[in-house]
Amino acid sequence: MKKILLFLSIVFSVNAIAQPEGTEFPNWTHTDIYGVDHTLYDYLDNGQVVVIDIFTTWCTNCIASLPNLEELKAEYGDDLMTFSFERDESTTDEAEWAVEHGVTNPIFDDALSTMATWNTSYQPNFFVICPDRSFELKIGSIANNNPLPEWTADCLAPASVLDRTLQVTSMNNVVSQTLAFTFSGEKVNYSIHSVSGSQVAHGLTASPATIDISA
Secondary structure, three states: OOOEEEEEEEEEEOOOOOOOOOOOOOEEEEEOOOEEEEHHHHHHOOOOOEEEEEEOOOOOOOOHHHHHHHHHHHHHHHHHEEEEOOOOOOOOOOOHHHHHHOOOOEEEEEOOOOOOOOOOOOOEEEEEOOOOOOOEEEEOOOOOOHHHHHHHHHHHHOOOEEEEEEEEEEEEEEOOOEEOOOOOOOOEEEEEEEOOOOOEEEEEEEEEHHHHHHH
């Protein structure tokens, strides 16, 4: 009876960000006032942090927040994407407002139905959305109390990685193994490879969990 020796390398990548339980920011697609289409998850899947600025052109606290928002954009560059959503659909001066205040990010003026799903009805409001779709909400101006830099840094913090190797001895050319693991964090990315390097299992799951492996 022939015995097969198989090595499984299991890499767990645990998010460094605490994600609100059962909560991830919903996707949206909108056309900005300049005619360009944008889809939220395209930016998140590209590894960028997305900041959503909810404003009106007549809101003084919104204007007071702009310098700190511009500083954040300058600090993080291509790692950050910022969108401005106008809450007052009766206004028509968004483009002029942007020029006057030096706002260069995409602006949306027809997205009230989408904003209604975010459970917010105030301005200014700021969402910071991580690539894993978790998010934080700042209600009110960031002119004096500005947590956005800290939240952005948390989103971009490197994940902690655990690398473990199992040795499995099987009978009759069959390998069957169930792995049980726990970890700190709400979700874990895992990949399992055979000794030949081929991937036999991978995915994203929540803890605690079991993984059934056969090869």
